[in-house]
Each structure stands twice: as C-alpha cells, then as structure tokens.
Amino acid sequence: MTAFRPLRLLLDGDALVANWRWLAGQSGPAACGAAVKADGYGLGAVEVVRRLANAGCRDFFVATWAEAEELGPLPEGTTLSVLHGVRDEDMALARVLEARPVLNTVQQVNRWQATGRPCDVMIDTGMNRLGLSVQHVADGRLADLTIDTLMSHFACADEDSPLNDRQLQDFVTLAGKTSARRMSIANSAGILLGPQNCLGLTRPGLALYGGEPRPEARGHIVQVAFPQAQIVQRRRVARGDSVGYGATFVATQDTEIAILNIGYADGYLRSFGDSGSCGEGRFPVAGRVSMDLLAIAVDAQPDLHEGDWVAIDYDLPTAARASGLSQYELLTVLGRRFDRIWRQS
Numbered sequence: 344m345t346a347f348r349p350l351r352l353l354l355d356g357d358a359l360v361a362n363w364r365w366l367a368g369q370s371g372p373a374a375c376g377a378a379v380k381a382d383g384y385g386l387g388a389v390e391v392v393r394r395l396a397n398a399g400c401r402d403f404f405v406a407t408w409a410e411a412e413e414l415g416p417l418p419e420g421t422t423l424s425v426l427h428g429v430r431d432e433d434m435a436l437a438r439v440l441e442a443r444p445v446l447n448t449v450q451q452v453n454r455w456q457a458t459g460r461p462c463d464v465m466i467d468t469g470m471n472r473l474g475l476s477v478q479h480v481a482d483g484r485l486a487d488l489t490i491d492t493l494m495s496h497f498a499c500a501d502e503d504s505p506l507n508d509r510q511l512q513d514f515v516t517l518a519g520k521t522s523a524r525r526m527s528i529a530n531s532a533g534i535l536l537g538p539q540n541c542l543g544l545t546r547p548g549l550a551l552y553g554g555e556p557r558p559e560a561r562g563h564i565v566q567v568a569f570p571q572a573q574i575v576q577r578r579r580v581a582r583g584d585s586v587g588y589g590a591t592f593v594a595t596q597d598t599e600i601a602i603l604n605i606g607y608a609d610g611y612l613r614s615f616g617d618s619g620s621c622g623e624g625r626f627p628v629a630g631r632v633s634m635d636l637l638a639i640a641v642d643a644q645p646d647l648h649e650g651d652w653v654a655i656d657y658d659l660p661t662a663a664r665a666s667g668l669s670q671y672e673l674l675t676v677l678g679r680r681f682d683r684i685w686r687q688s
C-alpha cells in the first residue's frame with residue numbers, strides 16, 4: 344500500500360531540461376554534461392539522468408561507484424564518470440559497470456592501467472583538492488592510459504578571482520600532451536565565466552537544479568525543486584503567548600498559526616527559524632524549527648485549514664540569503680521523508 348506522505352518535493356522536469364538547454368547554449372560548441380552526484384543533488388539521479396538524456400545530454404558524473412551502481416543501466420548513448428576515481432575496494436564493481444573512473448592519483452593510475460579500459464583524468468591546477476599535477480603529465484605518468492577526457496576544476500569560478508585565469512592557462516598547456524580526446528574544466532559557474540572555459544565539455548550541476556552560481560544566470564535559470572508540507576494543526580495564539588521551543592516567538596497581537604509537517608530532520612534547518620517563509624513571503628516562520636514541525640503565521644490567509652498543502656519558499660538564491668546556507672546545501676539536505684513528484688509534461 345502506498346503511504347501518502349505529509350510532505351512532498353514537486354520537481355519541474357521542464358525547468359530542469361530548460362536549464363540544461365540554456366547551459367548547453369552557453370557552452371557553445373562544447374558538449375554539455377551533468378553532475379548527478381549526491382542523488383542528483385537530492386532530486387533523484389535516476390529521473391534526472393533519464394530526463395536529461397532525452398534532451399540530448401550524453402556525459403554524466405557521480406562521486407562514487409556506489410552511486411554509479413544505484414543509477415542502474417544507463418540510457419543509450421550516454422556515459423558515466425566516477426569523480427573520486429577507483430580504490431582497490433571498487434575494482435570488482437568497476438570491471439562490471441559501464442562507467443569510467445576519473446583518476447586522481449598515481450596509485451589510481453597504476454591500479455587502472457592494467458585493465459586497458461578507458462578512463463578520465465583529473466589534473467589539479469591550484470584547488471589542491473583532487474588530481475594529478477601538471478608535472479605528472481610532463482613526467483609521462485599518463486603515457487599508458489586510454490584517456491577520454493582530461494579534466495580540471497575551478498576553485499573560485501563563482502567569484503572574480505585571478506586564480507580562474509591562472510588555472511585555465513595552466514590547464515590548456517596540456518592540450519595534445521595526453522591521449523585525451525577532449526578537455527573539461529567548467530562547472531556551472533565556470534560556464535558563465537566565459538566561452539574560453541568551455542573547452543570540449545562542460546560539467547554543470549547546481550545551475551541545472553535551479554541554483555544561481557553567478558549573477559549572469561539571473562533571469563535564465565529557473566527553480567526546479569518546490570517543497571510543500573501539509574498543515575497538521577491550525578491554532579489561534581493570544582497576544583503575549585509564545586510559540587515553539589525556547590518560546591522565542593511571542594505574539595504581539597492575537598495571531599493565527601499553522602503547524603506544518605516539516606522540520607530540520609527533513610533538511611529544513613534551524614537556520615530558517617524566524618527567517619524563512621511560505622506562500623511567497625505571506626507566511627513568515629514563527630519561532631524555532633522543530634525536528635518534524637514548523638510554525639508559520641497565517642493571519643494573511645483565513646481559509647487555510649488542517650490538511651491543506653503549503654508551498655515553502657525555496658527559491659535557492661533567496662533561501663540561501665535567508666538561511667545563511669549555500670544553495671548546494673539547500674538542495675542536498677532535503678531528506679528522505681519527501682515524496683519526490685515529477686510534474687507531468
């Protein structure tokens with residue numbers, strides 16, 4: 344039997360595809376892929392891959408082999424890359440799945456070389472997170488690999504930092520120095536930094552899902568994920584009375600309060616206490632967020648009743664400013680108690 348849950352994440356598949364198409368346009372002649380790690384940034388990677396593959400996306404990225412396995416069989420004509428490379432523990436799975444590792448270390452190179460199968464390689468150009476060095480290429484460490492895509496990653500593409508140009512310049516010196524058929528450095532923000540960054544392939548994540556990585560995206564990237572919660576109870580709170588843990592909200596006049604079925608255990612974190620809102624700003628959060636519940640002031644709406652659904656304001660740039668969380672965190676914290684429902688189109 345299906346339990347209809349009291350909270351749901353409405354997902355707009357047309358918006359997802361429109362965002363990808365816009366990013367593909369901004370990528371110019373470069374192919375435009377999609378980062379679907381962390382279960383498609385919390386939306387559900389299987390559905391994201393299916394929809395983007397239908398729209399023409401060919402290159403997908405996950406973090407680990409467990410994520411690759413969870414995706415199941417890939418749509419015809421698409422490929423999957425595993426960003427964290429390949430550990431000894433992954434080799435059995437890596438031999439049977441269709442994905443390629445993105446090799447990051449000399450040990451990973453040595454481990455994969457013997458398979459003779461294609462891979463991608465990550466080059467660190469200044470982020471100092473993952474990747475081999477430019478010097479490793481000069482030293483011939485990659486000579487025996489069949490490389491599909493040579494990759495690097497920007498540290499500050501969401502800012503105007505001199506590091507961006509320096510990373511790109513160091514990376515493009517490697518053109519033609521490996522067996523790679525193409526190069527790739529740009530995430531969502533990197534695409535918006537300009538066409539010189541797009542090279543052979545771009546790898547957006549955040550902007551696909553409605554995030555605004557740089558101001559240039561404003562008006563082009565649209566919201567994809569819309570959380571909604573049901574009203575468990577509606578009550579009148581008398582002037583001078585308080586609401587919730589810590590009694591932090593005190594009614595300055597008689598106030599109508601609705602208690603919603605969502606809380607920090609669902610990823611609606613306490614940083615929204617007294618700063619979040621519902622119904623496009625009409626219903627401010629009243630007091631602290633509980634684990635499973637949220638109080639909102641609904642004076643503006645007399646005919647909202649127990650059992651009605653309320654839209655939680657979750658435009659990512661705005662919600663990030665309200666909560667102090669990053670747009671990435673806002674997507675990836677949304678928990679398992681949501682029904683994830685794709686709008687039909």
Ligand SMILES: *Cc1c(COP(=O)(O)O)cnc(C)c1O
Pocket residue numbers: 378380426496529530531532546547548549550556
């Ligand atoms: C997550 C990730 C991306 C996507 O980044 P966004 O900022 O979400 O666009 C691209 N490349 C790599 C290596 C990543 O880890």
